[in-house]
Amino acid sequence: MGIIKTDKLVFEYIRRDEDGNVEGINRAVDEVTLDIKQGDFIAVLGHNGSGKSTLAKHMNAILCPTEGTIWVDGRDTREEDEVWNIRQTAGMVFQNPDNQIIGQVVEEDVGFGPENMGVPTKEIWERVEESLKAVGMYEFRKYSPNKLSGGQKQRVSIAGVLAMHPKCIVLDEPTAMLDPNGRKDVIRAIRALNDVENVTVILITHYMEEIIHADKVFVMDEGKIAMQGTPKEIFSQVEALKALRLDVPQVTLLAYELQKKGIALPDSILSIEEFTKEVMHYYEQKGRKA
């Protein structure tokens, strides 16, 4: 069993009127079964309202399943005694950095998690240091968070989760509010965690460029997993993704448009380097024929 495993997970939001009678039921997650390996970089795509965030909130027991089961590191999230262990195993980072930072000073904020866990003081400082270094924010440790840019704050939020030594970190659109540089820095920090520290990453995003290095991509639609595969497999299906209100990276789209014009390039090119290589290859082949 992997770090996160679900079996026919269902979650329903139930709307009630003033008297508590059920007005409507919205099935946000519909029989999702998945198994995520420790150390994987997982991306979750899907349009607004497809159930991504609801699914993510099950991974550290913010929500409990209506039906079915989810195990985090082998623990069933419905066992109330396990909730704290689960939250230490799977940390979560949300979209708006301003809603997640509570400390007056960066290092204090990062220390909040381990302090609550009862980690000895000396070790807290060690953890704060290593976490801030991991996201490249150590030189800002004495700053007030409100003097930081959005991308920097978001990296502090990630360090705050990291200081709890989770096996898995779930990020729900962590770059939606950031400028291009902030976005790049946050993604770089996340990838480093995964590569170097072997932390399992589950990244929810609307930016297709951010996930081309993922080990596996899940695409959600109406609470179900509509597609799954490697980025290459997923992004080769341009039309299917568009039908799900999604997109492909610009370089992939450009290659696809060129294919449609009759230029034989391979499917789902994901990087600029690959694109250049393939275009030049095609160009040379053509030169040789002529």
Place this chain on the structure above:
Amino acid sequence: MAIILDHVSHVYGGDTTLSVKALNDINLVIPDGQFIGLIGHTGSGKSTLVQHLNGLLKATSGSIYFNGQDIDDKDYNRKELRSKVGLVFQYPEHQLFESDVFSDVCFGPKNLGLSKKETELRAYDALRKVGLPEECFYQSPFDLSGGQKRRVAIAGVLAMKPEVLILDEPTAGLDPKGREEILEQIVKLREESGITIILVSHSMEDVAEYVDRILVMNHGEVMYDDVPREVFKHYKELESVGLAAPQVTYIMHKLKAAGLGVDENATTISEACEEISKVLL
């Protein structure tokens, strides 16, 4: 008529030790009907700038003219200015408050003192312009999807019949299709009513695709002011100030460097596709 900024500066916390110069000697002419993209990293002064355009912030020094009148004149009608220059904030759906969509959109024109009939006509017209399906008009705004809520919020500003519409990251947090829908709607709106649009955005791809003119802000100053293909020629300088160029720009430069005879200044997918196929076919 137009908006003219003449040596506009703004200092936050002027008399304190923490004073910050957010705008530094800005000179701009924004003619009617232009579609402008405003880009800059967090803290570059974009939001401060746009808040001057409808009088939410007052310039520390310099003057701003709207349709030939100084907006800081004592007898200038600021209330009218705010109806003429509509500002849609980031995550505007957080400002929805009425029990149904239609009343929410009526709120602005009602406060202008218009008759009930005129108010309702404007609300109807605005909701139609943002492409909201009619069956949603009497629903609670809180039952709509993210993209729909955002349209309602934009309609609330449109119902004021602005001559200038400023949108601060109108597509943040929306899925790719939702982003495209909102931007297409803005383009259509401009074609139909000829209003000036100022789009504040972190997406270089969107800016390259849609706008006529880009303003790049850095440290409270206008760093570049030109058409997209000219601005993105400076992609290295843009990177040094926390921005980037669209991915297409990088692709074209890379191809050029590899020896392919393409125009490296294409900034959109369709331009790039045209350029590359010219060489390959």
